[in-house]
Each structure stands twice: as structure tokens, then as C-alpha cells.
Amino acid sequence: MQIRPTTEQDLTVFVDTMHAAFGRFPEGPADSEGMWWSALEMDRALLATTEQGAPIGTAAAYSFELTLPGEVVVPVAGVTTVGVLPTHRRQGVASAMMRHQLTEVRARGELAAVLLCTDARIYGRFGYGPATYMQRMTVQRHQAAFRPAHGPAAGSIEVLPIEVLRRAEGGEVLEAVYDRYRRAQPGALSRPHRWWAVGAGQPPVSRAPRYLAVHRDDAGVPDGYASYTVTESGTLTVDETIATDDAVATALARFVLDHDLVTQVVFKQVPLDHPLRWQLEDFRGVQLGDDGDWLWVRLLDVPRALTTRRWWADGELVLDVVDPFLGEHGRHLLTVRDGTADCVPTDRAPDLSLDVRDLGSIYLGGTAPSTLVRAGHVQAHHPGVVALADSLFRSNRAPHCLHWF
Numbered sequence: 230m231q232i233r234p235t236t237e238q239d240l241t242v243f244v245d246t247m248h249a250a251f252g253r254f255p256e257g258p259a260d261s262e263g264m265w266w267s268a269l270e271m272d273r274a275l276l277a278t279t280e281q282g283a284p285i286g287t288a289a290a291y292s293f294e295l296t297l298p299g300e301v302v303v304p305v306a307g308v309t310t311v312g313v314l315p316t317h318r319r320q321g322v323a324s325a326m327m328r329h330q331l332t333e334v335r336a337r338g339e340l341a342a343v344l345l346c347t348d349a350r351i352y353g354r355f356g357y358g359p360a361t362y363m364q365r366m367t368v369q370r371h372q373a374a375f376r377p378a379h380g381p382a383a384g385s386i387e388v389l390p391i392e393v394l395r396r397a398e399g400g401e402v403l404e405a406v407y408d409r410y411r412r413a414q415p416g417a418l419s420r421p422h423r424w425w426a427v428g429a430g431q432p433p434v435s436r437a438p439r440y441l442a443v444h445r446d447d448a449g450v451p452d453g454y455a456s457y458t459v460t461e462s463g464t465l466t467v468d469e470t471i472a473t474d475d476a477v478a479t480a481l482a483r484f485v486l487d488h489d490l491v492t493q494v495v496f497k498q499v500p501l502d503h504p505l506r507w508q509l510e511d512f513r514g515v516q517l518g519d520d521g522d523w524l525w526v527r528l529l530d531v532p533r534a535l536t537t538r539r540w541w542a543d544g545e546l547v548l549d550v551v552d553p554f555l556g557e558h559g560r561h562l563l564t565v566r567d568g569t570a571d572c573v574p575t576d577r578a579p580d581l582s583l584d585v586r587d588l589g590s591i592y593l594g595g596t597a598p599s600t601l602v603r604a605g606h607v608q609a610h611h612p613g614v615v616a617l618a619d620s621l622f623r624s625n626r627a628p629h630c631l632h633w634f
């Protein structure tokens with residue numbers, strides 16, 4: 230088996246091989262405008278081949294930016310299209326591609342790789358841990374009265390059927406609002422211009438028909454949107470609400486919940502700490518379901534990762550981190566003061582011993598270290614250290630990622 234880089238000329242063979250691995254029948258990549266793979270960066274794609282050159286596996290990466298706690302934006306690799314032909318599975322092909330890819334990601338200076346996984350059993354062995362979570366939120370309209378304390382946000386709501394917008398005009402509004410939002414939201418990924426330009430991905434990045442409730446500030450500048458559809462039976466489904474502050478998100482929620490001819494509103498992918506149930510008169514008016522993991526994080530430079538994010542408590546921890554997949558081991562003294570951290574090698578006895586996959590899970594603040602201590606995966610060497618680790622690693626708000634790739 231060999232692993233080789235690809236170029237734009239390999240797009241057809243790459244897409245065909247990947248679809249055979251996933252058991253899908255794609256439309257041809259030649260007319261792929263608007264297909265999710267039209268945003269592939271072929272200079273970051275890998276093909277695994279037999280010794281004779283026949284393709285047997287694929288793996289690629291997008292160049293994204295990830296927002297860390299404290300509105301710090303860093304380049305990361307968004308790993309995608311990992312597939313091995315059914316005839317060549319369980320022979321180490323994916324493992325070899327993952328090793329090759331992680332080496333390249335690190336060489337580019339990206340401190341982490343991230344991905345969404347089809348099967349949660351695959352990626353822990355490669356050092357990835359689930360780091361952001363999401364759920365579906367359903368609200369029956371007759372239970373959707375807001376508690377009076379919450380007034381509407383400043384600004385106005387304008388409903389624009391997406392099909393009457395000129396594509397470039399609509400795309401620019403969404404792109405600009407999303408970009409402002411993601412820079413402040415821990416766990417959010419950038420959506421590079423190429424995605425909007427070709428309509429790659431899922432709605433509203435794709436060109437599927439959607440209505441957009443666009444919120445504008447008092448100066449008329451768009452600062453939030455909700456992308457939605459309404460069925461004849463009266464279900465309004467929101468793909469995503471993107472808002473640059475909570476008041477705007479509330480205004481958009483009020484808007485969709487006030488929509489005529491609607492009996493229920495489904496918000497497809499909201500963070501676990503979404504405030505809506507606290508905003509309604511009827512706390513039980515919100516039903517939650519389909520909770521699950523979304524973004525998985527794989528750290529490639531532990532000291533740099535820890536010193537790059539921001540922190541909300543002071544303290545000192547010795548972390549003993551093993552990385553079985555890359556055969557690495559480091560003991561780090563993490564010292565946090567006034568929001569920033571110092572991280573240096575140490576021989577001191579560890580406070581916490583953990584696998585790099587578990588550090589990936591707690592890194593963005595979406596998973597409490599105490600949960601992984603209770604699960605038996607993070608070892609706390611003395612009791613007081615668990616509460617300290619929880620207060621150190623928490624984020625100012627729950628990390629959340631909406632981007633599909």
C-alpha cells in the first residue's frame with residue numbers, strides 16, 4: 230500500500246473512490262458545483278493505493294479556523310472523506326492515512342485537527358475526542374409565550390425568501406453575519422469563502438430553497454439570521470440561527486415562534502445550554518432530543534494549545550499526557566494567571582494523568598474533567614485537583630459548532 234498526495238486532476242478518482250467506500254452513487258464531480266465536495270482542497274487530499282497504483286482509500290482536510298475560549302482564532306485541519314474500499318478494510322489502510330495526515334497537519338503548524346464522525350468508535354484510537362455537543366429543540370407554538378421580562382431585541386426583522394435574493398447578495402449577508410458570529414463562539418469553525426461561493430455543504434450554505442429571517446441592527450447592518458422552511462402540516466424547521474448576541478438570537482426565536490400557519494418549531498442543532506426554555510412562561514414548552522456529539526478535537530501540540538486559549542480562573546496543574554497513536558508522552562506544568570497560561574515541561578508528580586483524546590474533549594470547555602474522572606479515563610492523583618481542573622477548563626460559554634463538512 231502507498232499513500233500519495235493528489236492534485237485537481239485527481240478529483241474524479243478521489244470522489245469516486247470515496248463514494249465507493251461510503252456506498253453512495255454520486256453525481257459526477259465534473260458538475261459538482263454546489264455539491265459538498267466542490268469545496269475540497271485537493272492539495273490537502275490523500276489517496277491510498279495498491280502497489281500497482283489502484284486507489285483503495287481517501288482522506289482529506291479543509292483549512293479552517295477554530296475559535297477557542299476567549300475569542301482566539303487558530304488554523305486547524307478539518308478532516309473529512311476518510312474512506313477505505315470495502316474490499317480493503319481492517320488491514321490498517323485508514324490508520325496509515327491518519328498517521329500520514331496528522332504528520333502533515335503538524336508540519337503545517339496547525340495545533341489541532343478536528344472532524345465530524347460517522348461512527349463514534351473509529352477516531353478515539355487516533356487521538357480525537359468529542360468536544361462539542363448539540364441537540365434538537367422542539368417548541369409547540371401554543372406553549373411558546375415568552376415571560377414578560379424579555380423584551381424584543383433592538384433592530385428589525387426582515388423576511389427574505391431566499392429565491393428572490395440574488396445569490397451573490399444573499400450569500401454576502403449570510404457570509405458576513407456567520408463570520409462575525411463564529412469569531413466570538415468557542416468551538417465554531419470558519420466557513421471559507423469558497424464554501425459560500427460554490428454553495429457547498431448543507432443549507433443555508435448550499436443553495437437549497439430556504440427562507441431567511443435576517444435581523445439588522447439599528448444602523449441597518451445585518452447581525453443575525455435564521456434559515457428555515459415551513460411544511461404544509463405546520464412544522465417550521467430552523468436549520469441554524471446565527472446571531473452576534475443573545476438579544477438578536479431571542480428576536481429571531483420570537484420571530485419563528487410567531488409565524489402564522491405554524492403549529493411547532495424545530496430548531497435543528499442548538500447548544501446544550503440554549504436559554505429558550507428559561508425564556509418561556511411554560512418551561513416544559515421546549516422538548517429536547519437527538520442530543521449528540523458534533524466536533525471532535527485532536528490536539529497536536531499540547532503546550533501551544535494550552536497557552537493559546539484563554540482561561541477564567543487561576544491555578545496550577547501538572548498534566549501527564551499520553552498519545553498512544555503517535556507514541557508520545559509529555560508532562561506539563563500548566564500555570565494560569567489573569568486569563569493566560571504558561572505551560573512548561575516538568576518532572577513534578579502529576580495532578581492528572583490522561584490520554585490526548587480526553588484532553589481534546591475537555592480543551593474547549595464543553596466536557597468537564599470531573600466527568601472523565603468519574604468515567605475512569607482521567608486519573609486524578611488527589612481529590613482536590615478535580616474541582617480545580619473543572620474551574621480551570623470551563624469556558625465563558627458552551628462550545629458549539631454548526632458547520633457540517
Ligand SMILES: CC(=O)SCCNC(=O)CCNC(=O)[C@H](O)C(C)(C)COP(=O)(O)OP(=O)(O)OC[C@H]1O[C@@H](n2cnc3c(N)ncnc32)[C@H](O)[C@@H]1OP(=O)(O)O
Nearest residue numbers: 309310311312313318319320321322323324344346347350
Ligand atoms: C471524518 C470522516 O470522514 S468520518 C467517515 C468515516 N468513514 C466511513 O464511515 C466510511 C465507511 N468505512 C470505511 O471506509 C472504513 O471502515 C474506515 C475508514 C472507517 C476504517 O478503515 P480501515 O482501513 O478498515 O481501518 P483500519 O484497518 O486502519 O482500522 C484501525 C482500527 O479501527 C477499527 N475500526 C475501523 N473502523 C471501525 C468501525 N467503523 N467501527 C469500529 N472499529 C473500527 C479496526 O477494527 C481497527 O482496530 P484494531 O486496530 O483494534 O484492529
